[in-house]
Amino acid sequence: MKSQSAIEFMTIIAIGLILIGTASFFGTDYISAYLRSADVNAVRQTVNSLVSGVNIVYAQGRGAVTEAYGSIPEKVDRSGTYAYDNQINYRFGENGKIDIYDNTKTNIFGTLPTRQGRYRFFIFPQEFEIIEKGHDLKIDGIFLCVEDMDISCIVTTIFDKDYNFENEIVKGENATYIIGLLKKTDEGEIEGIVHEINIQIYYPNKTIHSDYTIHTESFHESFLHYANTIENIQEEGVWIVSAMYPETGIVGAAYFKVKSPFV
Amino acid sequence: MKRRGILSTILVIQLVLLLILTVSQIQSEKEHFSTQQQFERIAAYKISSSFENIRTNIEFLREINATEESINIYLEYVNNTYGGIYFTNIHLNQTHLILMDEAFEMRKEGLI
Structure with a gap:
């Protein structure tokens, strides 16, 4: 029983x-x-609101500022996350297998968060001039920054061998990347802070070309910058140069396309 | 004589009215035709610019080695965005895109 x-x-x-x-x-x-x-859906909405914010500021011209809000999921992949030229792409998911992409009506220099959360972005037109190796370089376009961050904007730009602002590089030539840091607050200069900026460069097949960290000793200028050159580029396709502020996980990235000289 | 005079006056008035009606009809047709042409021009621009936009976006996704899943997600987004706004019909798959505007009997298709 x-x-x-x-x-x-x-x-x-x-x-x-x-x-x-x-x-x-x-x-x-x-x-x-x-x-x-x-x-x-969350990333698509974020990308859409950034694109429409950029387009609104572009239509309004100098002096315009707008805000946008967006949510970022976890597992954002830096190998394809950038807001540069006229394109915004977020790559995320396991092994970075999802890309959410859209384009804007004008040039943008964007900073994007890579850590999960809800963020407020501010979007405004801006212009900077930098002297690099005797060349007077102009960075002009719509800046997309993340608000309430220690460093609010990381601007990455690409110049060709003749220091022209260019996103198409001929195979075998050099590309110079310039990373600028901008703090968009009314607090003025912040001195004596050692910031680390991690730089990763990705080949077109998403593998890492280089991964290193630089230190910015202080914020004596509103637009502190760093420059380096990738020499004799051979791999054709889209390269990504991604600069990240590790403390907050914000990324300023740029891409360039390497093309055969015979095309 | 008097009746004949009245009848001929009415006839003349009728003729004048008919003439005015015909002229205004022609004018209205002309305006309608011009508006229709303008709408068609806008629709043609919209359909081709949307097509180009979708094509270049997919091309760029492929350039950055986006997965097929990402391209499918983009196509789904395209379908949701454009399907209910400009085009009554959108057919697409991974390589071939057809945009149709049934209201204006316009169609644009090509490889993407």
């Missing part, structure tokens, strides 16, 4: 476990698909 009730009890438990197992097996897929689609 005792063993019979034990068997009955075990049968009920076994059936229950089978039901729970089956439900979890199908449920997990369903839940992960739902979460993925929620992330895709």
Whole structure:
């Protein structure tokens, strides 16, 4: 009698476990698909609001400033996350397999957050001139910055071998990248702070070409900059130069296309 | 004589009215035709600029080695965005895009 009730009890438990197992097996897929689609929608909305913010500021001209809000999911992949030229792309998900992309009506120099959360962006037209190796370089366009950050803007730009602002580099030639730091607050200069900026350069196949960290000793200028050159570029396709402020996870990235000299 | 005079006056008035009606009809047709042409020009511009926009975006996604899943997500977005606004019909797959505007009987298709 005792063993019979034990068997009955075990049968009920076994059936229950089978039901729970089956439900979890199908449920997990369903839940992960739902979460993925929620992330895709959140990033799409963020990209859309950034694009429309940039277009509004472009239409209004000098002096215009606007705000945009957006949510960022986890697992953002730096190898394809940038707001540069007239393009905004967010790459995220396992192994960076989802790209959410759109384009703007004008040149942008964008800073994008890579850590999960909700962010406020500010968008404004700006112009800077930098002297680099005797060349007078002009950075002019719509800046897209993340508000309430220690460093609010990381601006990455690409110049060709003759120091022209260019995103198409001929195979075998050099590309110079310039990373500028901008703090958009009314507090004035901030001195004596050692900031680390991590720079990663990606080949067109998403593997890392170089990964190193630079230190900016202070904010004596509103637009502190750093320049370096990638020499004799061979791999054709789209390269990404991504500068990140590790403390907050904001990224200023730029891309350039390497093309064959015979095309 | 008097009745004949009245009848001929009515006839002349009728003729004048008919003339005015015909002229105004012609004018209205002309305006309608010009408006229609303007709408068609706008629709043609919209359909080709949208097509070019979608094509270049997909081209760029491919250039940055985006996965097929990403391209599908973009196409889904295109379908949702354009499907209900300018075009009554959008057919697309990974390599071929057809945009149709049934109201103006316009169609643009090509490889993407």
